[in-house]
Amino acid sequence: MWTSIPVRLIGLCLCLVVTVQARAQDPHFTQFFASPLTLNPANTGLFSGIGRIAANYRSQWGSIATPFVTGTVSADFQLLPGIIPANDILGVGGLLLYDETGGGGLKTEYAALSVAYHKALDMDENITLGVGGQVAVVQKRIDFSKLVFEDQLTSNGFDPTLPSGEYIPNASITYPDYDVGLIYNQLIGQWSSLYAGLSYYHISQPHESFLGANYHLHSRFTAHGGGVIGFNASTGFYFSGLFMKQGSATEIALGGAIGLLVNGLPETPTVFYVGSWYRYRDALNPYVGLQVNNVQVGISYDVNTSSLQAASLHRGGMEISLIYTYPPPGPNLKRYKCPRF
Numbered sequence: 256m257w258t259s260i261p262v263r264l265i266g267l268c269l270c271l272v273v274t275v276q277a278r279a280q281d282p283h284f285t286q287f288f289a290s291p292l293t294l295n296p297a298n299t300g301l302f303s304g305i306g307r308i309a310a311n312y313r314s315q316w317g318s319i320a321t322p323f324v325t326g327t328v329s330a331d332f333q334l335l336p337g338i339i340p341a342n343d344i345l346g347v348g349g350l351l352l353y354d355e356t357g358g359g360g361l362k363t364e365y366a367a368l369s370v371a372y373h374k375a376l377d378m379d380e381n382i383t384l385g386v387g388g389q390v391a392v393v394q395k396r397i398d399f400s401k402l403v404f405e406d407q408l409t410s411n412g413f414d415p416t417l418p419s420g421e422y423i424p425n426a427s428i429t430y431p432d433y434d435v436g437l438i439y440n441q442l443i444g445q446w447s448s449l450y451a452g453l454s455y456y457h458i459s460q461p462h463e464s465f466l467g468a469n470y471h472l473h474s475r476f477t478a479h480g481g482g483v484i485g486f487n488a489s490t491g492f493y494f495s496g497l498f499m500k501q502g503s504a505t506e507i508a509l510g511g512a513i514g515l516l517v518n519g520l521p522e523t524p525t526v527f528y529v530g531s532w533y534r535y536r537d538a539l540n541p542y543v544g545l546q547v548n549n550v551q552v553g554i555s556y557d558v559n560t561s562s563l564q565a566a567s568l569h570r571g572g573m574e575i576s577l578i579y580t581y582p583p584p585g586p587n588l589k590r591y592k593c594p595r596f
Contacts, residue, residue, distance in 0.1 A: 281456070281475055281501060282325040282354045282363070284311055285532060285540045285555045287508065288495045289576035292329045292350040292369055294479060295454040297387035297436035299331045299371035300346010304549070304580040306332045315557070315572035322572065325354045331369070342375030344385070360398055367391035367432075373440075381442040389434040389456075396427035397465060430461040446485020453478055473502035481511075489516035493528065507535040512542055523548050536560070549580045 284290045290311045291298035313325045331348025339345050352365035371387030436454035443449055456475040464470040481495030494511030512530025528544035538560055544553035553576040 282313075282323075282352070283499070283506065284313055284325070284576075285508075285534070285538075285557060285574050286311065286542070286553050286576045287479070287497055288481065289551075289553050289578060290327060290329075292331065292348055292367070292389070293327060293352065294477065294497075295387070295436035295438060295452045296369040296389035296434050297371045297373075297385045297438040297452060297454065299348040299369045299387050299389075300333050300344050301371070301373060301385060301438065301440070302331075302580055304333075304582055306330065306581045308577075308579045308581075310577045311574070312576075313572060313574040323354070323356045325352070327352045340375070342378070342380040342383075344371075344373040344383070346371045346373070346387075350389075350391075362396050362398055364394045365391055365432075367434075369434075371436075373438075383440045385438045385440070387436045387438075389436075391432040391434070392429065393432050393461070394427065394429045395463065395465075399426070425465045428463060428465060430463065431459075432456075432461060433458045443482075444485070446488065446491060447483055449480070449482035451478075451480035475499065475501040483514075488521060489519065490514070493530070495532075506537075508532055508540075509535075510540065510542070512544065514546075526551075528553070549582070551578045552576070 284293065287294050289309065291301070291307075291309060293311075307330065309327070309329045311325075311327045313323075315323045315325075327350065329348060329350040331346050334345045334347055346369075348369045350365070350367040350369065352363070352367075354363040354365075355361065367389050368391075369387055369389040371385050373383045373385035376382040376384055434454065434456040435458065436452060438450060438452035440450040441448065454475075454477045456477075457472050458474065460471045460474055462470070463472045477497055477499045479495065479497035481493070483491045483493045485491040491514045492511055493514050494509075496509035497506070499506040510530060510532025512528040514526050514528045516524055516526050518525040524546060525548070526546040528542070528546070530542050532540040532542060532555070534540060534557075538557040540555050540557055542553060542555040544551060546552075555574045557572050557574070
């Protein structure tokens with residue numbers, strides 16, 4: 256029976272297995288604190304303003320091969336401010352994620368809707384507890400135009416016009432996905448705050464296989480937290496960390512940044528951030544950011560510290576984040592005491 260299987264098909268299967276194992280962990284961001292809806296659906300609506308748009312772009316391992324590329328765009332809004340209790344927040348949002356590996360040979364598209372409710376636990380809204388949920392549709396597909404097969408290799412090199420001679424029964428798979436989360440937020444004193452959250456993604460462990468195998472996507476558990484230690488009205492230390500577990504893959508990250516108010520105007524701030532995060536046994540992540548009023552941009556770079564540094568020469572990849580909040584806090588808009596970083 257085994258002799259009837261072409262060698263080239265076995266090779267393709269092995270490549271797919273390696274790809275699946277390499278991405279057994281979901282696409283992740285060094286700036287996890289700037290990607291609210293991929294971190295925790297309970298983050299939906301948790302910001303000062305009416306609406307928020309967040310975008311993230313990550314390019315990884317370009318120094319070794321064709322880079323893995325991940326991008327997201329999300330938008331969330333606060334609803335029914337005059338109907339729900341005055342100190343509570345009802346948030347709804349949406350998320351789009353795109354990820355490609357293997358030079359675009361494997362592509363993932365993810366679209367999700369989320370909702371969260373944040374209950375104030377005291378009259379001054381210094382303490383809130385929020386719960387959220389997310390429903391998503393995921394599509395993964397193999398792009399054969401990005402792959403090279405044995406039958407397309409000639410004495411003159413690769414000829415993409417030749418048929419590959421391969422057949423995969425499910426070159427594209429689609430499935431629903433479900434996620435939940437919880438987040439606690441507390442204001443401490445005049446300038447400091449603290450938050451902590453838990454999230455659980457892929458509750459149903461959906462079936463995920465191109466070859467008909469009985470492979471299920473592992474659930475992802477995340478514990479995260481952070482806050483700000485305010486030294487005065489113009490200087491603070493913003494910190495965050497997370498523990499993430501998905502199957503046999505574990506990620507631990509911790510770090511922070513100093514934020515300096517450079518224009519002296521808290522109501523329309525210009526804040527410069529500089530700091531670093533560290534992903535345990537993987538990478539050091541220097542970070543710089545700039546907030547101008549209600550727009551914040553962050554740039555980080557992964558400096559490899561793992562065993563891959565010999566091949567990557569410490570060059571892991573760059574990541575860019577952008578968050579726009581509308582409208583900016585002002586005297587006519589209620590200011591929510593929401594977490595940062």
